[in-house]
Amino acid sequence: MSTRLSQLFVRTLREDPVDAEVASHRLLVRAGYIRRQAPGVFAWLPLGLKVRRKIEAIIREEMETAGAQEVHFPALLPREPYEVTGRWEEYGDGIFRLQDRRGADYLLAPTHEEVFTLLVKDLYSSYKDLPLSIYQIQDKYRDEARPRAGLLRGREFTMKDAYSFDYTDAGLDVSYMKQRDAYERIFTRLGLEYVIVQADAGAMGGSRSEEFLHPTPVGEDTFVRTDGGYAANVEAFTTVAPEARSYEKLTPAEVLATPDTPTIATLVAVANEKHPRPDGRAWTAADTLKNIVLALKHLDGKRELVIVGLPGDREVDLKRAEVAFAPATVEPATAEDFVKFEADGDKPGLVKGYIGPWSPEGAMLGEDSATGIRYLLDPRVSDGSGWITGANLAGHHVFGLVAGRDFGSDGTVEVAEVLVGDPAPDGSGPVELARGMEIGHVFQLGRKYAEALGLKVLDENGKLVTVTMGSYGIGVTRILAVIAEANNDEKGLIWPKNVSPFDVHVIAAGREDVVYEVAEDVVASLESAGFDVLFDDRPKVSPGVKFGDAELLGVPQIVIVGRDAAGGVVEHWDRRTGARTPVDVASIATAIG
């Protein structure tokens, strides 16, 4: 096959599009692969489509190998199934909703768990039909608050989503591993670096969830890893809690004046200045217990205040908080939230900057305390640990307040930020932090959807059992962008061989007839050797323009037919290394090999 550039529907841009920031977005638009239609919505030009199809072909092959069969659902779906699982509400503004002429509600599917489940329910009712894995490659629609970075986070995007159906937990494990293995093969074939991290299984009730992250600074996820092989999304990271210590020998807590110390930094400074430690070591932020007031918004619209206590050297990571409190959403508490708990006369109350679990009058935080506010502790605040924390009086902190002895809580919570050097929960050493872009997600859903939608089968004993499911997603269009992001230079794109829109880009550089005659021969012989060839045959375009376009388009192998054409010699140009090698026309096909 070959395509003549003079005929190809493409226009390369000499300048960067003004609305594109990240490399993949900028280059895909400049090189004529995609065009923006609306925020987060793109049209695909021939070059872009060719790359997409190559990626999809690899995915289809590996799905086939994994035993999954392809189906196809509409993007336009009725409200009812999503109503049953509660997601019509849960998604909130995140989905595109529309109505038909009768006023019936529809949505553009953000994901397809519900209808896959219903289709299987529709057709199957015996354990003999299981296991089953089916998948589709379909566009998804999410009304993202802020689409960004071109294809990396769009409102319309293409996803391969697969679903497995088993009637035993062991069967689900097998189905899950098949998909997981397929993902490893897919990303390897695509030449994409990836890290498999533990992900939050969260409110979905699933038992196992792993994300495939591509390490990149433009990534939206932060993950941790250790040399010992541990890797997790920070959202799923669990803190190693110190052993509980005996507090029998500890001195009693005392309230000390700490004027003008509304922040941890000022508190540490004043503590060292006015109340130095007896052992001579300086107080640090890690000696303080910071109490942060969060407001939870529950699904039913109810607003609840929660206070979390964590070491003062750590911030609350809102993403981790969202996970910890899901499905409620989390926001910082406002001034109005505080009003009802303010100090009244001599009665201690919540004083911004001086909040703590204890007061001379008794417990201040916790469901059974004076305020009745739920109080949750970071796991590091273990029994027997002593702290400097607010005394619930302006300008005062309490020193040597011991967890378990002087105050309690309503439980522990994982909301503190993860820091470089924190110990991994599996004991494999200190963690490092990195950014990654999620390119795939494998997830044991368990019985949540089957339960909600009534997908049951009869087992060997004639008993009805609820099916257990897995869902497995790969962002096809996102992967394309991630590949572009990982493979470019200042001149343009550099596609990996497996996804390049063409195998070879042949340039006719020169105006003599012989150049074009030899170029035609070269194209013909490459074609007959089975290569898909892009031929820059534009007669009035100067070599410099053709070279520039070739670099921008990013086909990794380029053949220049130019000044030595009459002598039967052309150049093989490696886009990635920049190396140019003279090659005899007769052996061009083997040189490309």
Next chain:
RNA sequence: CGGGGCGUAGCUCAGCUUGGUAGAGCGCUCGGUUUGGGACCGAGAGGUCGCAGGUUCGAAUCCUGUCGCCCCGACCA
């Protein structure tokens, strides 16, 4: 939703402060010269200056409102 920025030709932008016939480069069309790193000469086509209202003899320019877009943050199965 909070913060910042921007809407003028297909693209990248100038013009706005100080109101007076709509501009440049690239791209596109025609003719000619050029051809190994984004050539040149000549002639062209192409814009309700985001939209609405106001001020004014006169608005791209000043005022008010509105819509949209981009970036950062929040959000994101």
